[in-house]
Amino acid sequence: GAVVSQHPSWVICKSGTSVKIECRSLDFQATTMFWYRQFPKQSLMLMATSNEGSKATYEQGVEKDKFLINHASLTLSTLTVTSAHPEDSSFYICSARRLAGYSYEQYFGPGTRLTVT
Amino acid sequence: TQLLEQSPQFLSIQEGENLTVYCNSSSVFSSLQWYRQEPGEGPVLLVTVVTGGEVKKLKRLTFQFGDARKDSSLHITAAQTGDTGLYLCAGARAGGTSYGKLTFGQGTILTVHP
Numbered sequence: 109g110a111v112v113s114q115h116p117s118w119v120i121c122k123s124g125t126s127v128k129i130e131c132r133s134l135d136f137q138a139t140t141m142f143w144y145r146q147f148p149k150q151s152l153m154l155m156a157t158s159n160e161g162s163k164a165t166y167e168q169g170v171e172k173d174k175f176l177i178n179h180a181s182l183t184l185s186t187l188t189v190t191s192a193h194p195e196d197s198s199f200y201i202c203s204a205r206r207l208a209g210y211s212y213e214q215y216f217g218p219g220t221r222l223t224v225t
Numbered sequence: 226t227q228l229l230e231q232s233p234q235f236l237s238i239q240e241g242e243n244l245t246v247y248c249n250s251s252s253v254f255s256s257l258q259w260y261r262q263e264p265g266e267g268p269v270l271l272v273t274v275v276t277g278g279e280v281k282k283l284k285r286l287t288f289q290f291g292d293a294r295k296d297s298s299l300h301i302t303a304a305q306t307g308d309t310g311l312y313l314c315a316g317a318r319a320g321g322t323s324y325g326k327l328t329f330g331q332g333t334i335l336t337v338h339p
Contacts (some may be wrong), residue, residue: 112267117242142327149311150332151331152313153231157326198304201268211255211256211275211317212317213270214258214270214327215270216270219267220306
């Protein structure tokens with residue numbers, strides 16, 4: 109199967125600082141990647157769609173100035189949480205989309221646990 | 226908004242029992258994917274179903290896509306403790322500006338007791 113990595117796997121930062129999370133597709137090129145947020149024992153909530161070479165599209169209610177997304181290459185998308193606050197603490201997961209036959213499949217990274225103190 | 230209702234949300238069974246998880250929607254999906262997720266890790270893709278009425282088997286897991294591509298089920302036969310985890314269904318949106326995005330069900334937390 110396709111492999112997607114995320115870095116870091118966990119990070120602790122102080123309130124007001126910024127944190128960058130990287131998402132890489134290791135064995136395929138991904139023109140589209142997605143960023144999700146997940147709360148304990150809950151499903152995934154889509155935050156934004158990251159498109160290589162163009163601006164990300166954000167879901168309703170997600171602040172684009174707070175969650176900066178850059179998709180500079182076909183294998184790398186980054187999510188920067190700016191001016192982090194404790195309420196931003198969460199599990200952030202990225203996925204990369206790959207065409208499989210006549211449908212797209214999404215492969216997920218292992219997630220990044222962000223704790224803002 | 227395309228919603229995907231997943232049930233049950235919690236399932237606690239004994240090893241050896243069978244179980245079924247359901248995902249239902251009033252909308253049509255171009256494909257539907259099932260994932261399994263363990264705590265602190267990302268979801269792992271189990272299967273993708275594309276054709277209405279399609280049935281796929283993965284060892285003790287049987288996945289079915291409804292004829293109208295609006296619903297799906299996951300059946301596990303003779304559950305094992307290693308099956309414990311969060312199961313997620315996700316439907317791929319058919320078209321428009323949401324093309325390719327996944328709509329996730331609420332998830333089913335399965336606990337299999339020895």
